[in-house]
Amino acid sequence: MKHELFPWLILFLPLFSAATITLFTLRSRSVSAFLSIGAVVTSFVLSVLFVSANGFHPAVTEISKSWLSIGNLQIDFGLKLDALSMMMLFVVTGVGGLIHIYSVGYMHDDPGFSRFFAKLSLFTFSMLGIVLANNFIEMFIFWELVGVSSYLLIGFWFEKPSAGDAAKKAFITNRLGDFGFLLGILMIWGILGSLNFSNLQGQLAVNSAALGTAATMAGLLIFCGAVGKSAQFPLHVWLPDAMEGPTPVSALIHAATMVAAGVYMLCRVLFVLNADALHVIAYIGGFTALLAALIAVQQDDIKRIIAYSTLSQLGYMIMSVGLSGPTPAMFHLTTHAFFKALLFMSAGSVIIGLHHEQDIWKMGNLRSKMPVTFWTFLVGALALSGLWPFAGFFSKDSILAQALAQHNYLLFADGVFIAGLTTFYIFRLLFVVFTGKEKSEHASHAHESPAVMTLPLVVLAIFSLIGGFIGIEETYRSMWAGEAEKSAGFAATAFAPFHQAPIAAGLGILVFVVGIVAAYALYAKAEKDPLPAMLGPLATAMKNKFYFDELYEATVIRLHDFIAAIFGFIDRWIVEGLCIGFVRGGTDLAGRALRLLQTGNLQTYAFLFVLGVAVVLWLVLK
């Protein structure tokens, strides 16, 4: 294998950049930005060089160093190099790199400019760690590191209480899922005695019932981790709140990478999941996708709409994994990274152009004032809605085809319906924001963003357009289906969905048309939202996110507070009052009594001294 050092460099360059910025260059904005962007772009270039030298299936798929061994627990620090991890390397460093560049424009006036780049680099390092990890413990460590750096980035504007709260919410919700993940890891180690992915896969290939009756349990516990990171129901509540962070963070973490980690992890450990576990996973994914799409229809904050859209698309991917289709899941993950990062960054461009206005009902007619942003947003929206030949069409179609192939018509109908909803809500956003009349003072004075922000948009727009037929799917398929199919050429690939699964492709296009027509009829000239009048209480429920936050407030948080109060009582009165208080009080009392003996009078001391001598003499001479 050529360039054996490259994977290590790819992983550690961002860490080096984060450390250097934090320790030395916080005062120098340009040096910090240069270091951070340099690190991620170099990682991208090295990934490309590595793949062009070794292909997607290098001779050695694992390089590892022994890290620590406790008893018979052996933990390596290793890098897994296969098609799956290397495609993810491209996504993380490529899309991530564009977002780094975009951040230079978005964060231009922020006093915490250097700090922001240090945290971005730390995040990139953690994410690359998850992608390259070759065993469960290593993955779990980077998993937690991603949680920490996402906490730091969401709470970047920590002087805003809402941002601090959102950061805590994201971290704690993630920790809930990670607890299950850790239990699952322990369970697998307990039964199979290994944590290395290839070793486990080998064991399960020999004896698929090696996990015994615990297989479903272990699979679902592992899935808990993905539920937290990929924000699936019932832990989905953190993702919309995480929009308190700067927009590049939303694009990087909450669209392209971190939330995709859950899907990636499931695909990586697919061999652990048995049929029952996959069944649960599929329905959780389908339900999340539907729930989030419905909520997105009635949101007014531009970033929140896109956030719920992300939730919905993640639901698609999880559903696809559950339908034992890792290829469509990873394919959709990749195209989604392109067009969702694009949508977030276009939205960020709008927000900057309107001086931090996020309510879509205060925008309008931005098409003429921000042409580049409009056109790139349109490409992103079309890709998200799945219009041929945009990238989203191919990946969404392959998921629907997977559902059909598994004869799961409920989830297929669910997927088709959500596709229509997706088109509806994203074009609602587009019509309200970019067409019609200006609905506020800011909107009439909007201006286009600088080139450093629009250029990454254009690059992502190109990939959102062509991402469907440049061989991404084939690369992923080669991971699970052995030899890669012969590439059929661009034109043939582009039309393939209509031959392979005409029902899925046809229905996809049909619901797209229905969605866009409905959105045009309702919102093209709307001054305010006409939907609440038509849907009544359902619209109110959607607007309030189906009251999940309130429900958790009333149940989980109330219960938690109650338990905390009990333990607070035990700690305050029994541990501190009785146990510690007794020792402390006893010492105090003894001290006070002994203190009376010290009068400070010389003659008392002399008298006691003589008394002592007399007693000793009496004892000796008796």
Added chain:
Amino acid sequence: MHVGLEHYLTVSFLLFALGLLGVIMRRNLIVIYMSLELMLNAANLALVAFSRFNNKLDGQVLVFFIITVAAAEVAVGLALIVALYRRRQSAHVEDLTSMKL
């Protein structure tokens, strides 16, 4: 009347007891100091008496040491008392209780 060792020791004991009583009871530092000297000399008397009746010179050697040390002690002790008096305008032990917590 024959004067024996026990007579000397009785006198020595009385002197020592008087000195001790003075150290414990009297309030004036100077007087306490004199009482201390009295106790030292009671010890000297006992040592000399032992030396005489046992026909050994060890006790007398020890007495020389005690006298020498006592002389040095007087010099230092009196200097301390004078310095203390200058600072506190008093040489009474009940005024000197700054060691009390």
